[in-house]
Amino acid sequence: xxxxxxxxxxxxxxxxxxxxxxxxxxQPIAYIDHRARRLEDLDLVVLPxxxxxxxHLRCGAIARFAPVMDAVAAFADRGGLVLGICNGFQVLxxxxxxPGALLRNASCEFRCEWTNLRIEHADSxxxxxxxxxxxxxxxxxxxxxxxxxxxxTIRDLETRGQVLFRYCAPDGRITAAANPNGSLxxxxxxxxxxxxxxxxxxxxxxxxxxxxxGADGNLVFQSAxxxxxxxxx
Amino acid sequence: MPxxxxxxxxxxxxxxxREYEVILEKLGREPNHLELGMFGALWSEHCGYKTSKPLLRxxxxxxxxxxxxxxxxAGIVDIGDGLAVVFKIESHNHPSAIEPYQxxxxxxxxxxxxxxxxxARPIAVLDSLRFGIPDGxxxxxxxxxxxxxxxxxxxxxxxxxxxxxxxFDDGYADNPxxxxxxxxxxxxxRIRTARADRTxxxxxxxxxxxxRDGIHGATFASVELDEGSHTRRPAVQVGNPxxxxxxxxxxxxxxxxxxxxxxxxxxxxxxxxxxxxxAHRGGRGVDLDVARVSRRERGMTAYDVMLSxxxxxxxxxxxxxxxxxxRAIFDAFELHADRVGRITSDRRVRVRDGRDVAADLPxxxxxxxxxxxxxxxxxxxxxxxxxxxxxVDPAATLLQMLARPNxxxxxxxxxxxxxxxxxxxxFGPGFDAALLRVPGTNKGLALTTDGNPWYVALDPYAGTRxxxxxxxxxxxxxxxxxxxxxxxxxxxxxxxxxxFWQLQxxxxxLADACRAFELPVVSGNVSLYNETSGRNIPPTPVIGMVGxxxxxxxxxxxxxxxxxxxxxxxGDTREELAGSEYSRLFASAGxxxxxxxxxxxxxxxxxxxxxxAERDLHxxxxxxIARGIVRSAHDVAEGGTLVALAEAALFAxxxxxxxxxxxxxxxxxxxxxxxxxxxxxxVEPRRVPELRSILxxxxxxxxxxxxxxGDELQVGPVRLSLDRVRQAWETPW
Numbered sequence: 001x002x003x004x005x006x007x008x009x010x011x012x013x014x015x016x017x018x019x020x021x022x023x024x025x026x027q028p029i030a031y032i033d034h035r036a037r038r039l040e041d042l043d044l045v046v047l048p049x050x051x052x053x054x055x056h057l058r059c060g061a062i063a064r065f066a067p068v069m070d071a072v073a074a075f076a077d078r079g080g081l082v083l084g085i086c087n088g089f090q091v092l093x094x095x096x097x098x099p100g101a102l103l104r105n106a107s108c109e110f111r112c113e114w115t116n117l118r119i120e121h122a123d124s125x126x127x128x129x130x131x132x133x134x135x136x137x138x139x140x141x142x143x144x145x146x147x148x149x150x151x152x153t154i155r156d157l158e159t160r161g162q163v164l165f166r167y168c169a170p171d172g173r174i175t176a177a178a179n180p181n182g183s184l185x186x187x188x189x190x191x192x193x194x195x196x197x198x199x200x201x202x203x204x205x206x207x208x209x210x211x212x213x214g215a216d217g218n219l220v221f222q223s224a225x226x227x228x229x230x231x232x233x
Numbered sequence: 234m235p236x237x238x239x240x241x242x243x244x245x246x247x248x249x250x251r252e253y254e255v256i257l258e259k260l261g262r263e264p265n266h267l268e269l270g271m272f273g274a275l276w277s278e279h280c281g282y283k284t285s286k287p288l289l290r291x292x293x294x295x296x297x298x299x300x301x302x303x304x305x306x307a308g309i310v311d312i313g314d315g316l317a318v319v320f321k322i323e324s325h326n327h328p329s330a331i332e333p334y335q336x337x338x339x340x341x342x343x344x345x346x347x348x349x350x351x352x353a354r355p356i357a358v359l360d361s362l363r364f365g366i367p368d369g370x371x372x373x374x375x376x377x378x379x380x381x382x383x384x385x386x387x388x389x390x391x392x393x394x395x396x397x398x399x400x401f402d403d404g405y406a407d408n409p410x411x412x413x414x415x416x417x418x419x420x421x422x423r424i425r426t427a428r429a430d431r432t433x434x435x436x437x438x439x440x441x442x443x444x445r446d447g448i449h450g451a452t453f454a455s456v457e458l459d460e461g462s463h464t465r466r467p468a469v470q471v472g473n474p475x476x477x478x479x480x481x482x483x484x485x486x487x488x489x490x491x492x493x494x495x496x497x498x499x500x501x502x503x504x505x506x507x508x509x510x511x512a513h514r515g516g517r518g519v520d521l522d523v524a525r526v527s528r529r530e531r532g533m534t535a536y537d538v539m540l541s542x543x544x545x546x547x548x549x550x551x552x553x554x555x556x557x558x559x560r561a562i563f564d565a566f567e568l569h570a571d572r573v574g575r576i577t578s579d580r581r582v583r584v585r586d587g588r589d590v591a592a593d594l595p596x597x598x599x600x601x602x603x604x605x606x607x608x609x610x611x612x613x614x615x616x617x618x619x620x621x622x623x624x625v626d627p628a629a630t631l632l633q634m635l636a637r638p639n640x641x642x643x644x645x646x647x648x649x650x651x652x653x654x655x656x657x658x659x660f661g662p663g664f665d666a667a668l669l670r671v672p673g674t675n676k677g678l679a680l681t682t683d684g685n686p687w688y689v690a691l692d693p694y695a696g697t698r699x700x701x702x703x704x705x706x707x708x709x710x711x712x713x714x715x716x717x718x719x720x721x722x723x724x725x726x727x728x729x730x731x732x733f734w735q736l737q738x739x740x741x742x743l744a745d746a747c748r749a750f751e752l753p754v755v756s757g758n759v760s761l762y763n764e765t766s767g768r769n770i771p772p773t774p775v776i777g778m779v780g781x782x783x784x785x786x787x788x789x790x791x792x793x794x795x796x797x798x799x800x801x802x803x804g805d806t807r808e809e810l811a812g813s814e815y816s817r818l819f820a821s822a823g824x825x826x827x828x829x830x831x832x833x834x835x836x837x838x839x840x841x842x843x844x845x846a847e848r849d850l851h852x853x854x855x856x857x858i859a860r861g862i863v864r865s866a867h868d869v870a871e872g873g874t875l876v877a878l879a880e881a882a883l884f885a886x887x888x889x890x891x892x893x894x895x896x897x898x899x900x901x902x903x904x905x906x907x908x909x910x911x912x913x914x915x916v917e918p919r920r921v922p923e924l925r926s927i928l929x930x931x932x933x934x935x936x937x938x939x940x941x942x943g944d945e946l947q948v949g950p951v952r953l954s955l956d957r958v959r960q961a962w963e964t965p966w
Contacts, residue, residue, distance in 0.1 A: 009567065010475050012391025016656045019672075049654075051389040054475025110384050112651045141651045143388075206653050211670065211785065 001027045001225045004042040006072065006088075008034045008063045013049035013085060013205060020205040021046075025221055034066040043228050044081045045072055047088025049141070049203060059102065059144050060090035069095055081125055081224055082197040086142055089189070089199030098192055098199045099157065100149035102142075106182025110143040114213065115180055115202055117188050118168040121161045124191055125227035126198045129219045135172050136165075136216035138202040140180055140188075145201040147183035147190075157190055165189035165200055242266075246273020246449075252604060259598040267536045267584065267592045271599060274449075274502035274540055275509065278761050281603040284727045285759040288740040296753035298716065305426055306347040306498065308755025309419070310717045312781055314674050317421045319353035322361070322414035322682065322721045322777040324760035328469040329411040333378025337411050338386035338472040339544050344415040345392060346498035349481045350547065352425035352488040353417030356655060357669055358387050360397035360413050361682040361721070361775040365406030367638060367966070372401075375409045382472075383413070384649045389474035390481070393658055394650035395667035397682050401638045404686070404771040408763050412721040414682055414777040418671065425488055427497040429550040430515030432578040434494050436508065437556070439563055439570040440480045440546040444529035446470045447503070447542025476545040479566040484547060486562045492555020494576075499546040505539045507548045508574065509582050513600040521574035524587040535591040539584060550576060613731035621816050624901040628951040630818070631875050634905065636964040639814055640872050645966050664791040664884070665707040665868045668782065677782035679713035684775040685871065687812040688839035693735045695839050696812075697742030697774050699909055702842045703870060704778040705750055709851045710866040710912060712789040712858040713780035718747055720757040720776055725769025727761050735772035736761075743774060749844035752778075789858045791867040792884025793915050796942035798864055800889065801935045802874060803928070804850055804911035806896035806903055811837025814871050815905035840909045846932075847910045853931035854912055862920045862927070869911035875904045877913050878938070879946055879958050888955055891939030891948040915941055 003021045007014045014031060022029040032039065039045065052063035063069070069091075076082045076097060084092040092098045105111055117138055119130040130136070149157065157163050165188040169178045179186045181201070189200030204217030243253055246269055256264055256272055264272060278284055294302040300317055301309035307321035325340025341358060348355045360383050365372035387394045392415070419425075447470040487493055497511040504521070512519035523538040533541075549570075551559055556572070563570045577583075582599060584592040624630060634640055647662035659677060660668035666681035683704040689696030705715045720743060725732040747754055763770040782788060793800075810816050857863035865885075869877040874894065882889045896903045916924050928935050939948075946953045 010389070010478055012478070012654055016654065019656050050391060051475060051478075054389060054473070056475070110388055110649045110651070112388075112653060113648045139653060141388075141653060203653075206656060209656075211659055212653070212656060 001043045001228050002041055003027055003029045003044040003046055004032045004039055005029060005046045005048055006032050006034065006068055008052035008066055010052045010054050011048055011050035013203065016205045017046050017048045020208040020217065021221055024208045025218065027225070032068060034068050036068045037071055039071045039075050042075070042080065044083065044224050045075055047084040047091050049086030049088060052087055052091060059087060060094040063091045064094040073097060076197050079196055083126060083224070084199040085203055085205065086201055089201055090144065092197065092199045097197050098190060099153050100147055102144050102201070103146040103148050104144050105146050111180050112139065112141040113180065114139045116168050116170050116178060117165040117202060118172050118174065120163050120166055124164055124195050124198065126220050126223050127164055128226055129223040133172060135168060135170065136219060137214045138204055138207045138217050140202045142201055145181040145183065147187040149184065154184060160193060162191050162193065163187055164191055164198060242269060246270055247277060248273050252276060255604050259595070259602055265592065267539060268594055270536050270540055271505045271592060271594065274505050275599050276603040279501050280506055282759055283603045283605050284608065284761060285722065285736065287605050287607060288737060291740065291744045292754040293744065293747050294754050296751070299753050299755055300421065300424060301426065302753065302755050303757060306350045308717065308719060309351065309424060310755060310779070311421060312671065312676065315421050316671065317419050317424065318678060318779055319348050319351050319417040319419055320414065320719055320777065320779055321347050321756035322412050322719045322775065323347070323758040324721050324723055325411045325413065326409065326723060326760050326763055329379055329409055330407065332469040333375045334382040334385065335469055335471050337379040337382030339470045340411050340413045341383055341386040342472045342474065342477050342544055343500050344413045345390060345477060345481065346500070346547065348415045348417035349484050350427060350496045350498045351419060352423050353419035354485060355392045355415050355417045356657060357395045357416040357667065357680055358392050358413060359395060359680055359682050359777065361410070361684060362397065362399040363405045363410035363686060363773060364401050365403055366401050372406055379409060379411055380646055380649060386472055386474045388651045390478050391654050393652045393654050395652050395658055395669065396662050396680055399643065399646065400686060402686065402771065408765045408770050410723050410770065410773050412723070412775050414719060416678065416680055416779065423488055425496055427495045427511050428514040429495045429511045429517055429576045431494050431552065432517060432576055433553065434550050434576040435553050435556060435572055436574040437549040437551060437559060437570045438526060438546060438573045439549055439568055441473065441476055441543050442527045442529045443538055443541045444543045445533065445537055445541060448537060448540050470542050470544045472544050479568055480545055480547055483562050483566045483568055487549060487559060490555055490558055492552040492558065493549060494552065495550040497548045499548060501542065503539065503541045509596055509600050511548065511550060512576055513596045518577035518579040518581045518596060519574055520577050520583045522585040523591070525571050525573045527569060527571050535584060535586045608727050608733045609730045610734040610737055611730035612734050621810050621819055621901065623899065624904060627875065627904050627949070628953055630905070631879065631951060632961040633818065634814060634872055634876060635879065635958065635961040637814065640876060641964045642962050659785065659788060660711060660790065665710040666780070668711045668788055670785060675785050677713060677785045677788060679708045679711040679780035679782060681707040682775055682777045683707060684773060686771045686773050689739060689774060690771045691812050691837065691839040693738035693772050694742040695842065697739040698746040698842045699839060700774060700776045701743060701746035701750065702847050702909055703868065704776045705851060706868045706912065708778055708780035709854050710789065710791060710868050711782065712787050712855065713782035714855060715750060715752055715778055715780045718752050718754045718776060718778050720754060720774060722759045723763055723770065723773040723775065724761050726764040729769065732769055739772055739774045746844070750848065787859055789863060789866050791881060792865060793881050793887045793941040794864045794885065796887060797918065798915040798941045799918055799921060800891065800913065800915050800938040800941060802911060802913055802938050803854065803933055803935050805908065805934050806874065806898050806906060806911065807841070807908045808898040808902050809840040809906050809908045810902050812839045813873065813905060813907045815873065815901060840907050842909045849931045850910055850912065850933050853927050853933045854914065856927050857914070857924055860923065862916060862923050863914045864917060865915045867913045869913060871907060873905040873907050875948060875951070878948060881913055882946055882955060883959055883962055887941050888943035888945045889939060889941060889947065890943060894938065894949045
């Protein structure tokens with residue numbers, strides 16, 4: 001699986017994603033400049049975390065105009081796998097590739113801490129290595145991760161099975177106490193209707209080694225690897 | 234007969250009339266307005282260290298692994314595998330007292346630049362903070378603003394904030410201490426010093442445009458604050474972490490160019506300090522043209538440009554042939570660079586404004602010529618004794634102690650900091666020391682800052698030794714061996730004899746302790762004049778320490794690991810309560826008042842540090858960890874043994890059963906005294922004989938306390954559910 005990691009000015013999870021995909025999972029990776037107009041020979045595009053363009057104006061609002069975003073949209077239209085993590089999720093929303101918005105955390109504070117995520121659907125290209133209801137430990141690190149969408153959008157997301165990750169208690173219960181940012185319905189990550197574009201606020205690339213506190217994040221990337229292998233086979 | 238400069242002009246640049254006379258002597262003429270401003274900046278305490286330099290000479294600064302000692306942007310120590318660790322701590326107290334968010338944010342920005350200017354990628358930030366009691370009003374505003382500023386800058390830049398400490402005391406009311414330490418990594422063959430030693434090299438000023446912000450910042454940091462200080466808010470700079478991130482990535486690429494001679498960040502005293510110091514270090518001169526500097530606003534004078542402290546600017550000294558390559562890198566990051574001057578051979582600084590020469594000064598006089606001073610020194614009045622009542626109810630006292638701002642959980646603070654980015658954080662904030670993986674290796678770096686201000690207030694010499702010992706102990710608890718020290722000396726107005734005495738004694742303690750541990754002091758910073766409306770802060774030396782763990786698989790956590798493990802207290806408990814958090818339960822509210830007259834409270838000797846015993850303890854614990862015998866290790870610090878036991882239990886979510894806690898000292902000192910040189914460890918029962926043999930050979934006294942397990946904290950008469958203990962510890966801010 002060749003992964004292209006998009007680097008906007010102000011992106012900082014690029015190297016962490018490269019470490020997880022390249023050093024730990026042994027996949028070929030390429031860092032892609034925000035000015036690139038074509039994406040070639042890629043199986044997966046990752047939009048990593050960070051503060052693209054300093055989060056000026058609104059998180060992701062400037063990055064969506066970067067030249068590379070047309071190529072990312074075309075890649076997704078062809079069915080390519082796209083994963084937006086944290087700021088990357090915000091960019092995908094601003095680019096209208098995913099629904100909803102990420103508001104300021106209900107606490108009005110930045111939060112960096114480990115969260116528990118319940119797998120809601122295990123048939124997505126980014127969750128197929130998990131069981132439905134499985135709880136993954138993956139950290140968050142954001143000030144604007146409070147998922148919001150209109151009621152009818154939320155309803156559509158739920159009925160179409162697009163809500164993939166929900167903040168939960170360690171035992172999998174969905175509780176207000178387990179919600180770190182005020183997200184509606186404890187939503188931590190969603191996919192588009194087709195399933196090939198996924199955005200999530202937690203950082204799987206920070207949870208790929210027991211040394212750093214946990215390795216559940218590998219399952220997200222390994223799911224992508226499995227779904228691509230299935231395509232080839 | 235020299236012509237006296239108008240009082241007003243000298244006051245504006247904080248120079249004395251005696252210093253002005255020296256300037257006249259060195260120049261053989263009167264300086265013009267710009268020249269006087271440049272002298273004022275470089276001869277300020279902040280840049281010139283005129284009061285502290287004679288003292289700092291006594292610090293040990295060399296050692297086998299030291300690649301760069303003090304005098305550069307940061308110190309550098311070899312860690313093997315062709316890698317070196319670069320680190321420094323710096324204060325941003327004065328700006329933070331005026332505008333806490335931007336003051337703290339630009340403090341982080343400045344220390345990051347010091348590290349990446351040396352070619353190193355910043356991998357961690359730690360912050361050492363002191364505030365007045367945060368129960369409301371301005372102290373709470375300062376506390377919250379500083380915490381938000383640190384997070385706001387570091388989170389956006391993408392460097393993890395992995396540790397530090399915060400203490401509260403009325404002595405810091407209105408005059409907070411904000412010290413930021415940055416740690417970076419560099420390939421040993423790529424170290425970049427800020428030394429322009431090639432005549433004809435050109436100077437590129439890259440990054441932010443130059444504005445009027447921060448003019449006289451260095452001067453402002455070198456005088457005491459007063460009621461009018463808030464009107465100096467324009468002297469506080471505004472940070473742009475996004476621009477800094479671009480600047481960092483560009484500098485790291487620039488570092489690969491052979492044509493680059495030096496990279497120097499623009500900090501205090503802006504372009505004046507950066508250009509003059511980089512040329513002076515290389516034994517050269519510099520010719521600048523301020524007309525070439527891009528500006529944020531119209532109407533800026535040469536004076537404004539030379540003394541602006543606008544943030545996120547770097548000065549790159551490069552051979553003319555390398556300019557095209559350098560510009561290609563800047564263009565890739567959409568950074569703007571001005572060619573502002575060149576290196577000359579005549580050891581002078583010449584500032585042009587287009588065709589006019591606005592300043593022309595000998596560099597050695599400007600950079601090195603400040604007359605050093607040794608103000609009068611005298612100990613303050615002896616503190617009066619305040620009796621500490623005997624301990625009545627240890628359980629209730631523990632809950633009361635854990636809820637106090639100086640002891641309660643710091644999680645609500647550090648969870649607002651990204652402490653994980655870069656994927657190296659093995660132990661994050663909240664423990665004895667942070668532990669980071671050295672990327673690409675199996676090694677770890679242990680990092681800590683320490684500086685209990687109350688011990689220093691009681692005895693600056695003994696208190697500073699204790700700070701060094703505690704920092705080393707914190708490093709050792711992770712399994713790492715202490716490597717080197719950086720320090721930030723925060724003191725009041727040195728023109729007051731008792732304050733200068735505190736500084737002298739503190740530096741003496743720092744030097745003695747570092748010699749005893751064979752630790753080089755490779756970088757540091759001095760912040761004086763922390764005085765507000767005649768009130769001086771308690772003397773506050775902050776020790777930053779870096780340790781090396783050769784094999785990360787041997788790391789040791791602070792919290793207990795497994796039920797059934799046996800708990801030992803290493804080191805002896807003495808009748809030492811002075812300066813303890815316990816003693817402050819009974820102190821009436823009020824300033825530390827040390828040296829400020831009879832209001833002094835909390836009298837007595839601070840806990841003693843026996844350096845030989847301390848070294849034996851460290852060697853024993855390191856040996857026990859390296860052989861896998863010691864499964865957890867936690868330093869006994871503020872709050873004493875019972876608080877340390879509670880913390881080790883809370884970290885792990887495992888209870889503790891200790892039938893009794895006893896020592897030769899009183900119950901109060903046994904439970905809550907802060908005797909130094911003590912560590913709580915846990916050990917698998919079958920390995921106790923091996924532990925005993927290590928402890929015997931290192932002459933370390935050990936006291937069996939009990940066993941890990943259950944969901945209660947049971948220590949002698951104390952019997953509390955862990956949930957109840959956690960509730961007290963997690964008292965909201």
